[in-house]
Amino acid sequence: MNLTQKFSAWLPRIDQRLWILIFGRLLSQVGTGFVMFYAAVFFVNQVGLSPSAVGFGIGSESISGVVGRIVGGTLADSPRWGRRKILLISAAISALADVVLTFSHDFPTFLLGNLLMGLGVGLYWPATEAVVADLTNLQNRSEAFALNRLADSLGLGLGVVFGGWLIAATGAYRAMFVIDGISFTIFLAVIYKAIPETLNPHQVSLPALKGWAIALRDRPLLIFIPANILFTTYLALLNTALPLYLTQFVSTTPAQTFNPAMLSLLFAWYIGLCVLCQLPVIRSLQRFSYPHALMLSALSWALGFVLIWNTGRVTNGHPLWAGLALAVMAIATVAYTPSASSLIIHLAPESLRGVYLSINSLCWAAGYFVGPTIGGWAMGEPRAVADGFWIAALFSVAGVLLILQILAQHMQRLQTSD
Incomplete structure (x- = not known):
């Protein structure tokens, strides 16, 4: 072969x-x-x-x-x-x-x-x-x-x-x-x-408002929404707050922070890893349920936040530590995005896939509003606040893990009752 x-x-x-x-x-x-x-x-x-x-x-x-x-x-x-x-x-x-x-x-x-x-x-x-x-x-x-x-x-x-x-x-x-x-x-x-059109022509079509009413009464979906918003907030912080932190506060030498060329190289490294790791990571996660796969993503985000804080406060801006942080966040990203979409489809009735995916997409919109807002505020404050922001992000992961554990238990009860 x-x-x-x-x-x-x-x-x-x-x-x-x-x-x-x-x-x-x-x-x-x-x-x-x-x-x-x-x-x-x-x-x-x-x-x-x-x-x-x-x-x-x-x-x-x-x-x-x-x-x-x-x-x-x-x-x-x-x-x-x-x-x-x-x-x-x-x-x-x-x-x-x-x-x-x-x-x-x-x-x-x-x-x-x-x-x-x-x-x-x-x-x-x-x-x-x-x-x-x-x-x-x-x-x-x-x-x-x-x-x-x-x-x-x-x-x-x-x-x-x-x-x-x-x-x-x-x-x-x-x-x-x-x-x-x-x-x-x-x-x-x-x-x-x-x-060609992929919508099943034989499925029962519901009035728009009724479809949204059903989705917004779906308990597993409602449990997942706050965790989903936090995940997308983390992605937004990666794209907005992290470049500001590295260029404004983190010194690679006593007189210089991360320059644009180094920043471009770091984010090219992140994108490259996302491309290379996407299929291997998602295949390795197929043995887990969707909530547990997302828990592994959340733990990766937590480690990434620790490494960012470590880059700024402990290693004096060593580029290798910044690269390691982005590598871990690449794993967190590729574990999250397909698992979240698959979970939404798993929860959605076939006739309401568009509505459920619309709610999933709205979570992204919310996260990309919250992330730049709080990240921009923190990066505009003194150094102590900017450093502490990544520790606060780390502690927020505990909330994500709790939500996902509740979701896993709820889905397990539903499966047992069926």
């Missing part, structure tokens, strides 16, 4: 349509990576908007994103709309957002572009994860979600690298939005040509 055959045998056995969707997601995430780290710099330094205006505009994505998640998850369960139409509309709105941002020269158009982008992304997540759930079974679902997250991580990483190269070589910031818009257009074409 040659190397290609071994690699093919190692990959999970999933529906061909999922491979096409994964390829489309990778392409669209490459475009997103182009924009993610450089849009704010462009609109402040080139367009001339104030940092506060740019921050408000980018933050407005979360507002329209909440609307998109609620509408997208609800309509994805409707036979009249379904997963495919919502994905097509999502890609079209996201491409339109890039058109607006490409020609934006003032705050109103910048705000409009971000509101459209938030709406497109909000519509996208519940529908795409519902497609994954529709095309998988209990045996391969976690691996399918892992592959989707792998495509996201790889696409974002490639986009960040190529985006930085493009800007360094040409200074053509507006080309970022053109490339991102093209990637969404390609994704739209992939869905239109290769992804």
Whole structure:
């Protein structure tokens, strides 16, 4: 057996349509990576908007994103709309957002572009994860979600690298939005040509409000929601508070904190590990129940927070300790994301997958609001507060573990009663 055959045998056995969707997601995430780290710099330094205006505009994505998640998850369960139409509309709105941002020269158009982008992304997540759930079974679902997250991580990483190269070589910031818009257009074409509707046409359709009422009375789901928000808060802290902590407080030498080049190298290391470890980690966790797999993720987050504190307070900013902290957080990330999505699908009735995944996506929106808010506050305080913040994050993991233990016991009782 040659190397290609071994690699093919190692990959999970999933529906061909999922491979096409994964390829489309990778392409669209490459475009997103182009924009993610450089849009704010462009609109402040080139367009001339104030940092506060740019921050408000980018933050407005979360507002329209909440609307998109609620509408997208609800309509994805409707036979009249379904997963495919919502994905097509999502890609079209996201491409339109890039058109607006490409020609934006003032705050109103910048705000409009971000509101459209938030709406497109909000519509996208519940529908795409519902497609994954529709095309998988209990045996391969976690691996399918892992592959989707792998495509996201790889696409974002490639986009960040190529985006930085493009800007360094040409200074053509507006080309970022053109490339991102093209990637969404390609994704739209992939869905239109290769992804048929996956919603079961024979399932009973419930009125929208009744579906949400059922979901919001689901005790296991309600137990999991606060833990899910904390997990996504940790991810947000990794992307927002940690770079500020390393660049403002942690000294690699007596006179210098982490510089941008070293920070880029560290986060490239994190993304690379997420890509390499995604499938091996999720396969090793398949022997555990979903709550117990998530407990292992929570323990990894706790160790990561200890290592960050250790990097700042004990080792005087040694880069190897920072790299170790990000390595542990990469394991925590890849253990969390597929396990959480699979748990949500396990809890959801087939006819309400979109609604349940919408609630899951809203947890992400909440976490990405809480994380930057409290992290930004802590990093703006004196050094003692910034250091202590990571210890506080460590203690919060105890709450996650308690919630997951209660969830595991509740699910065990439900299984026994059945």
